[in-house]
Structures are given as structure tokens and as C-alpha cells.
Amino acid sequence: MATIGIADVCEDSTADDAPTINISNDDEHDEEERDNVEDDDEEEEDEDCEITPLENRRIFERNDSGTSFSSLISQNSVNTKPIQGPRYKLINEGDIPICKLNHTRTIVSKIMNSRYLRRWEVHKIYLDKTEICSATPTGMMDSSVLYSSIEDVHIVSRWNAGQKFCIRITIPDGSLLMQVCNNAHNSYLRDQWLHSILWKRHMYKYEKILKSARRPEVLLKEIKNMIDVSLTTNIQDASIYQFPLDLVSDLLQQNLDFITRVAHENIIVALAPLLENNHPTQEICDFFSKHCKNSPRSSIVIELFTPVVTRILKHNTDFGKFPRMRGFVQEYILALNCQNDGFNVVQNFIRCMHGPALVCPHPRVLPNLVAVCLAAVYSSFEDKKLAMQNNTLIQSFDQQEWEKRLRLYVGMLTTMSTFEDWRHILGSLLQPIPFPNDAIVDETFTSKMKDVMHNIASDSHCDVHSTILGIREGKEGWFHLYIPGSIGCDDEGELWGVMLKTLIHCCGRRKKFLQGLNKMLGPVMLLALRENEAAMEVLCAMLEMDVVENNDMKMQIVTTLQSTSTGKRLYAQLCDRQIALRELQQKGGPKKLTLPSKSTDADLAKMLSSGSFGNLECLSLAFTHVTSACADDLIKLPSLRYLNLWSTQFGDNGLQLISEYLQKLQVLNLCETPVTDKGLVCLSSLKNLRKLNLNSTSLSALTFEGLKEKLPALQECDVRYTDAW
Numbered sequence: 001m002a003t004i005g006i007a008d009v010c011e012d013s014t015a016d017d018a019p020t021i022n023i024s025n026d027d028e029h030d031e032e033e034r035d036n037v038e039d040d041d042e043e044e045e046d047e048d049c050e051i052t053p054l055e056n057r058r059i060f061e062r063n064d065s066g067t068s069f070s071s072l073i074s075q076n077s078v079n080t081k082p083i084q085g086p087r088y089k090l091i092n093e094g095d096i097p098i099c100k101l102n103h104t105r106t107i108v109s110k111i112m113n114s115r116y117l118r119r120w121e122v123h124k125i126y127l128d129k130t131e132i133c134s135a136t137p138t139g140m141m142d143s144s145v146l147y148s149s150i151e152d153v154h155i156v157s158r159w160n161a162g163q164k165f166c167i168r169i170t171i172p173d174g175s176l177l178m179q180v181c182n183n184a185h186n187s188y189l190r191d192q193w194l195h196s197i198l199w200k201r202h203m204y205k206y207e208k209i210l211k212s213a214r215r216p217e218v219l220l221k222e223i224k225n226m227i228d229v230s231l232t233t234n235i236q237d238a239s240i241y242q243f244p245l246d247l248v249s250d251l252l253q254q255n256l257d258f259i260t261r262v263a264h265e266n267i268i269v270a271l272a273p274l275l276e277n278n279h280p281t282q283e284i285c286d287f288f289s290k291h292c293k294n295s296p297r298s299s300i301v302i303e304l305f306t307p308v309v310t311r312i313l314k315h316n317t318d319f320g321k322f323p324r325m326r327g328f329v330q331e332y333i334l335a336l337n338c339q340n341d342g343f344n345v346v347q348n349f350i351r352c353m354h355g356p357a358l359v360c361p362h363p364r365v366l367p368n369l370v371a372v373c374l375a376a377v378y379s380s381f382e383d384k385k386l387a388m389q390n391n392t393l394i395q396s397f398d399q400q401e402w403e404k405r406l407r408l409y410v411g412m413l414t415t416m417s418t419f420e421d422w423r424h425i426l427g428s429l430l431q432p433i434p435f436p437n438d439a440i441v442d443e444t445f446t447s448k449m450k451d452v453m454h455n456i457a458s459d460s461h462c463d464v465h466s467t468i469l470g471i472r473e474g475k476e477g478w479f480h481l482y483i484p485g486s487i488g489c490d491d492e493g494e495l496w497g498v499m500l501k502t503l504i505h506c507c508g509r510r511k512k513f514l515q516g517l518n519k520m521l522g523p524v525m526l527l528a529l530r531e532n533e534a535a536m537e538v539l540c541a542m543l544e545m546d547v548v549e550n551n552d553m554k555m556q557i558v559t560t561l562q563s564t565s566t567g568k569r570l571y572a573q574l575c576d577r578q579i580a581l582r583e584l585q586q587k588g589g590p591k592k593l594t595l596p597s598k599s600t601d602a603d604l605a606k607m608l609s610s611g612s613f614g615n616l617e618c619l620s621l622a623f624t625h626v627t628s629a630c631a632d633d634l635i636k637l638p639s640l641r642y643l644n645l646w647s648t649q650f651g652d653n654g655l656q657l658i659s660e661y662l663q664k665l666q667v668l669n670l671c672e673t674p675v676t677d678k679g680l681v682c683l684s685s686l687k688n689l690r691k692l693n694l695n696s697t698s699l700s701a702l703t704f705e706g707l708k709e710k711l712p713a714l715q716e717c718d719v720r721y722t723d724a725w
Contacts, residue, residue, distance in 0.1 A: 088192040090199065090237035096125045100140040102174040120179065127200050132169075145171060147204040153197055155190065165190045167197070195234045202229050203243055210251055216263035223248060224270045231273055241278045245271070249283030264291060268300055275308045279316070285328040292328070296335035305332050306349075313353060314362045319371045329372050330379075337408050346408065350415045359421045366422050370429050373409040377445070380406050381438045403444055410448040417455035427456045427467030431477060440481065446488035450495050453478050457499040462653070465502045479503075484523040493527050500527070501534035504541060507653070511660045514538070514547045521553065525560045528567060536567045540574045580609070584636055588612040594620040601630045608633050615639060622646035622669070628654030635661035644669040646693070652679030659685050671695040671718070677703040684710035696721045 097120040124135035130148075134141035152170040156177070165187060169176040180190040206226040213219045223244075230244050248271065268291060271284065280288065288308070292301060309332050312325060319326040339345045350369065354360045380402060387397035413430075416422050430452070439445045457468050470477040480486070484493035503513065517524060517538065527535035539557045548554050561567035589612045595604060604626060616637050621630070622644045631654035634640070640662055651674045658665070659682035666688050676698040683689065689711055694704075695718045704724035708714065719725050 085234055086188065086191070087236040088188070088195050088234055090235050090239060091127070091192050091196045093124065093126045094193070095122055096193075097121070097179040098123050098125070098134075098140050099177040099179070100174060101177065125178070127196055129200075130204055132197070140176075145169065145176060147201045148208075150201055153194065153201070155194060167194050169197070191234075199229075199233055199235050199240070202226075202233075203247075206244075207247055210247065211254075216260050219251065220263050220266050220270065223251075223267060227270055227274055241274050245274055245278060245281050245284060249281040252287045253283050261294075265295075265298070265300055268304055272304045272307075275311070277311075279312060279322075279325065280308060280328070282322060282324040285322075285324040289324070289328045289331040292331035292335040296338040298335075301332065301335045302339075305335075310353065313365050313368045315364065316368055317364065319368065319375070326372055326375055329368075330376050333372070333376075333408070333412070334405065337404075343408065343411055346412060347415050350412060354419050354422070360419070366416060366425050367429065369412065369416060370426065373412050374434055376409045377406065377439060378436055380409075381436050381442070385438060406444060407448055410445065410452070413449070414451045414455070417452045420459070423456055423459050423464045424461065424467075426452075427464055430456075431467040431469075431471045432475075433478065433481070441487055443490065446481070447490060449488075450482070450491070453482065454495055454498060457495070457502050459502075460506075462507045465499075466507055468499055469503075483520060484526055493523065493530075493532070496523070497527055497532045497534055500524070500532075500538055504534055504537050507656075508538075509541055510656065511545050511547055514542050514545055517542065518548065521548075521557070525557065528560050529563060531564050531566060533566055533570075536561060536564070536570050539567075540570050544574055544577065581636055584608060584612060585614045585638055586612040587614040589615050591615050592618040592620075595624050595626075597623040599624040599626065601626050601633075604630050605633050608636065613637060618642040620644040621648055621650075624648055626650060628652070628657075630654065631657040634658055637662070639664065641665060642667040645673055646670075647672045649674060652676055655679035656682045659683055662686070664688060666713075667691040669693040670697060673697060681706065683707060687711065688713055690714060691716045693718045694722060694724075695719070698722070699724050 099120050121139045121141070123139075123141045125141075126133050126135065128144075131144040131146045133144035137143070149171050150169055151172065152168075154168055156166045156168045165180055167178040167180060167190060169178065178193065180193050203226075206222060206229075209222050210219065210226070213222060226244050226247070230240050233240060248267070252267075264287075268288065271280075288305060291298065292305070295301075309329055312329060316322070316325065333346060333349075336345045336349060337343060353362075353365050353369070355362075360366065384397070384402060387393040413426070416426055433440065435445070453468060457465050459465050468478045470480070479496075479499055481488040482496050482499070483489060484496060489496065500508075502508075507513070524535050524538055528539055539561055542548050543554065543557060548557065558571065561571040593607075593613075593616055595607065599621070604621070604624075617639050619634075619637070619640060619642065623646065625648070626645075627649045628651045630650070634643070634654075635658060641664055643658075643662070643665060646669050650670070655670075655675055656679055663686065665686050668683075668686070668689060668691070671693045672695070674697075675694075677700050680694070680697075680699060680703050683692070684707060690713050692707075692711075692714060699719060699722040701724040704717075704719055704722075708717070
């Protein structure tokens with residue numbers, strides 16, 4: 001049996017009957033080569049020679065075009081066996097003693113190759129891509145050993161009394177002995193070098209074979225053989241799976257023209273095992289995208305692409321670097337939408353990505369899904385714009401198909417917004433309105449986005465529903481987009497009313513927010529006339545906090561409230577509160593007040609409702625159980641200059657409120673309170689503040705520097721046990 005060399009395989013790979021590739025020599029040649037290494041000494045002839053055999057490559061049969069998917073999987077998937085023995089890290093270089101033997105059949109050569117006359121040289125050996133070479137190409141390593149010239153690689157153990165371990169590399173003109181280690185108990189390094197050389201040799205061989213293949217069946221067979229080697233090798237390294245993927249990527253770029261549909265599917269099936277723990281390359285993503293476009297209802301989409309897409313969404317960190325990977329995910333989702341259940345399949349996929357728990361365990365899933373949807377929406381409107389500008393393209397533009405795609409990706413955002421743990425991140429990602437202007441003025445888009453905004457606006461958590469506002473001052477948000485009379489409003493203000501209700505019952509009950517509504521008084525009064533209670537509450541709050549400067553406008557607000565029964569009731573309650581406030585703020589009462597420890601918000605409210613506190617300048621609530629809710633009572637104390645909240649549960653919401661009203665405050669103690677930078681930044685509006693205690697809070701150094709710049713009267717600030725300390 002003659003050994004088939006690399007050149008022969010490359011030359012014959014286009015033949016109808018491609019030969020099996022053997023990477024080990026036949027028995028006759030092996031026996032002849034071993035005889036050349038043995039010494040004339042009879043003692044050495046009796047020593048054992050342990051040789052590690054190498055497996056032959058499998059030959060996969062060709063599939064006909066009528067093959068079913070189940071048989072396609074069984075016939076084309078790589079039949080890997082469990083890896084036997086230890087795993088080794090790929091080694092690329094090392095200092096190795098080298099001995100080169102020549103195999104000529106002469107007495108002189110036999111004498112020179114005997115054990116006692118062998119000469120060893122230490123070389124810095126590199127396992128390069130195509131050859132084994134030395135850092136100092138002299139002596140026995142004056143010329144590199146090409147992988148294509150290697151006939152066999154095996155282990156030779158116990159070949160002398162020193163119990164030295166060697167790897168023998170057989171080449172046409174002799175053998176190369178590599179003495180890897182001297183310790184008989186450390187065979188790991190020897191085997192690491194052996195498997196690394198074998199791996200490098202395999203990959204060189206398959207790269208040469210595959211780049212010369214020009215027939216789909218030959219290409220497919222050798223791809224599967226290469227993947228089989230990758231899955232069964234004892235080497236454990238990232239490059240073991242990445243190299244075949246990169247090589248297949250290059251091949252697909254070069255050979256897409258002659259790859260048939262059946263071969264297309266077979267290659268996908270063959271690649272599946274490699275993609276279980278690796279991302280597909282950009283070229284493979286294009287290859288997969290093409291299959292999703294051409295065969296969206298193929299079983300391969302569900303069976304093989306789903307794990308790949310799942311891994312991408314869980315682990316990808318930047319689609320900006322891998323746009324074709326994002327394109328593949330988009331095409332995969334479009335293919336899911338083409339299944340029998342249509343959008344229900346897509347919804348189920350998103351639910352599976354989230355998982356059954358209340359909190360998704362994979363933080364990258366949502367940002368990646370949103371990135372896919374945003375890119376798809378941009379792409380859809382760009383395609384439509386180009387079609388409208390080109391008379392040739394407009395004839396082929398399918399408006400119904402375009403709207404179907406748009407509804408799909410916006411529907412995905414709606415599904416994501418149903419998960420409570422995702423709403424905050426989703427709202428933050430959508431807060432800048434990251435869509436093209438064409439989308440904002442499109443009725444289909446704004447109508448479908450209402451469900452997303454409704455879910456976000458209805459959330460009771462402040463950090464969630466606040467994302468419907470502009471991302472910064474002067475920047476409009478979704479709240480402005482759906483205001484009655486605007487382009488996005490097609491429901492007579494129903495969604496905007498929901499937004500108003502959530503905001504006015506939480507973070508919207510602030511002077512700053514209500515002052516901004518002065519520009520929207522028309523729509524607010526319109527909803528109030530239509531008996532929207534949230535709009536009536538907003539009008540009452542604007543009157544109570546005196547944010548409407550125009551007296552005529554105040555009278556118009558009162559008239560609007562008096563026009564409905566609910567408005568009359570709310571206005572009457574406002575009047576009662578104003579009367580009670582005047583009584584509270586009348587001159588009189590104590591100048592200092594200290595509540596007992598363990599007092600609550602209700603106790604403070606009851607205390608302040610007992611008489612006049614217009615003279616109260618110093619209030620101590622230290623070590624009580626008051627929370628941010630007591631801020632509604634604190635802001636009614638116009639003369640307050642000293643406020644002690646040491647070791648209370650007074651938080652950011654309360655701090656934001658008192659910063660708007662208690663402008664005379666000079667001393668504030670927030671030691672050991674749960675306030676954070678979110679509330680502390682609001683203290684910059686208290687220009688008269690002289691002493692501030694932030695000991696043991698969540699103050700950051702950046703916020704502290706900002707406060708020092710914006711509080712000119714600040715003389716003393718305790719920041720011990722904070723990040724600013």
C-alpha cells in the first residue's frame with residue numbers, strides 16, 4: 001500500500017473518486033524506517049519501541065438533492081467520538097534537543113547513527129504555519145522541516161537506559177528526534193508537543209487541499225474531515241475551532257458561485273458543532289444570511305441557526321465591529337417570521353432568550369436585540385427612501401412587505417417591554433429616540449411604537465417611566481412626540497394621558513417639570529375638558545406650586561377645572577389645602593422642634609397640622625423613621641434654616657423636592673441616609689447652604705467637586721466615609 005502525499009491529494013482532489021487521506025505510513029514503510037534508527041547493538045534491538053498510531057480520516061458519502069432534513073443531519077453531521085486521554089494546550093515554541101539521523105544503507109551511516117555516536121543540538125524550535133523551524137538555522141536545523149515533507153510522527157520511548165522520551169519525525173532523507181523531556185514521570189510535555197505537531201500538520205494539509213478543491217462534493221467532504229479532526233484532537237485551544245472557521249470563511253468567499261443548494265445545507269450542518277462555543281466569522285454570517293433569505297422555511301433555520309443566534313445574543317459585546325453578524329441575526333428573525341405561526345414564533349424566541357425567571361440572567365441579550373431592531377428599522381426606511389428616489393426601484397418596491405417587516409421589528413420591542421426587568425434598560429436605550437426622522441413622521445411606525453411606550457410609561461418605577469422624557473434639558477422625548485395635536489398622536493391623547501398620570505403621581509410633581517408644561521397648557525386643558533383626571537391633577541398642581549405666571553391663564557385653568565364634576569372636586573380640595581397652608585405658615589409657634597426617635601411621616605404630619613409654624617427655623621428629625629414622603633410637609637415651612645435628617649430613610653426623591661422649595665436652608669445633615677448622586681446634585685440650587693454633612697453616604701468624588709463649584713456659601717462639608725473622602 002503506497003502512501004498518498006499532499007501534492008498527490010491536491011492533484012487528485014478534483015477526480016470523481018477522491019482518495020482517502022492517510023496521515024500515517026503503511027506497516028512495510030514503518031518497519032523499514034524503524035530498522036534505520038536501531039543500533040547494531042543487540043541490547044538496543046531488544047528494547048521496546050512504543051509508537052502512537054494516528055487515525056485515518058473518514059469518507060462521507062454524497063447527499064442527493066431529495067434528502068430529508070433528518071437524514072441530512074444523520075449523514076452530514078460529524079460523527080465525533082469522545083476525546084480519550086488528557087487535553088493539551090497548543091504549544092508553538094520551545095527549547096528542544098534535536099538529533100537528525102540519516103537513513104542511507106551504508107555501514108558508515110549505521111555506525112554514525114548508533115546510540116553512542118549520536119550528537120544532540122539544542123534549538124529554539126518554532127511550529128509555524130507551514131513548517132518546523134529553528135530560531136538559529138544552523139547545524140542539524142539548517143533547513144526547516146516542511147509539514148508537507150513529514151511522512152510520520154510518533155513517540156519513541158525507552159530507547160535507552162536513561163528513560164528519555166523522544167518524538168520521532170520521519171522525513172524522506174531520514175528522521176528528526178526531538179528529546180522533549182528527561183523526566184520519565186513527565187510525559188505530558190512530550191504528548192503536548194506530539195499533538196501540537198500533528199495539529200499543525202493536519203491544518204496545513206487541509207488548507208492546501210481545500211484551497212485547490214473545485215467540486216462541491218470534494219469541498220464538503222474535506223471540510224467535514226477537517227472539522228472531525230478539530231473535534232477529536234486532544235489539543236484544547238481557541239485556535240482549534242477558530243482556524244477551521246476562518247479557513248471555511250475564505251473558501252466560501254472564493255467558491256460561492258459553484259456551491260449548490262444541497263452543498264450549501266450540508267456545509268451548514270457540518271459547521272454546526274464548531275459554532276456551539278464560537279461565534280461565526282463575518283463570511284460565515286454572510287453565508288448563513290444567504291440561506292435565511294433563499295430558504296426561510298428550511299428546517300435548518302430552526303434546528304441549527306437558533307443555537308448560533310442564541311450564543312451571539314448572549315455573548316456579543318459590540319455589533320458595530322461585526323455588522324454582518326447583526327445582519328445574520330436580522331435575516332434569521334425574518335426567517336422565523338416566515339414560519340407557519342409567523343410573529344408568534346418570534347415572540348416565543350424572545351421569551352426563550354429572556355428565560356423563565358423574573359430576571360434575565362444574560363445582561364447582553366436585551367441590548368443586542370434592541371441593536372438588531374434599531375438597525376433593521378433604519379435599514380427599512382433607507383430602502384424605502386432609495387426606492388422613492390429611483391424610478392426603477394419604485395416599481396419593485398413592495399409596500400405591504402415593507403410594512404410587514406416594520407411591524408415585525410417594532411413588535412419585537414413591544415414584546416421586550418412586557419418584561420419588567422428589561423423596561424429600564426429598554427427605556428434608556430430608546431430615550432434619545434434613536435430612529436431616523438422618516439420613522440418619526442411615519443404613521444405606521446408611531447402607531448406601533450405606542451404599545452412600547454405605554455408599557456414603559458405605565459411602569460411604577462421612577463427610573464423606568466422617566467425615560468419617556470427628554471434625555472437632557474431642551475431635548476424632546478417620547479412624551480413630546482405623543483402630545484395631542486402632534487404627528488405621533490392618533491388616539492386623541494389617550495397614551496399621553498397615561499404618561500401624565502404616571503408622571504404627576506411620581507417624579508412629575510416637581511416645579512421644574514410643571515414649569516415645562518406651561519408650553520403644553522393647551523393639550524393639558526383639552527384632556528381636562530375630556531374628563532381626564534390626570535390632566536386635572538396637573539392643572540391643580542400648577543396652581544398649587546404657582547408655576548403659571550399669567551393671571552389670565554390661571555383664570556382659564558380654574559374655569560377648565562370648574563367645567564367638570566371631577567375638576568370641581570379637585571379644585572375644592574386644592575382650596576382647602578391652600579387655606580391649611582396659610583394657617584401653618586402664619587407667624588407664631590416654636591423656632592426649634594425636635595421629634596422623638598422612631599417618629600414616622602404620619603407623626604410629623606400630625607404635629608405640623610396642630611398649629612402655626614411660621615417661625616420654625618430649626619427642625620431635627622435625627623434617628624426617626626421618616627422617609628422621603630415627609631418632604632411634602634417640610635416644603636410648607638418657609639422659614640426653615642436648619643434641618644437634621646441624620647440616620648433616617650430620607651432619600652433622593654425627598655431631597656429633590658426640598659431643593660426646590662427650602663431656599664433659606666443653611667445647615668443640612670444627611671449623615672447615614674440612603675441619598676445618592678441622583679439626589680445630591682439637586683443641592684446645587686440651595687445657594688444659602690453653609691454647612692453640609694454627607695458622612696457615610698453614597699457621594700462620589702465627581703458630584704462633590706460639582707457641589708463645591710455651585711455652592712459659593714458652603715463653608716463646611718463632612719464627606720468622611722464616602723468615595724470623596
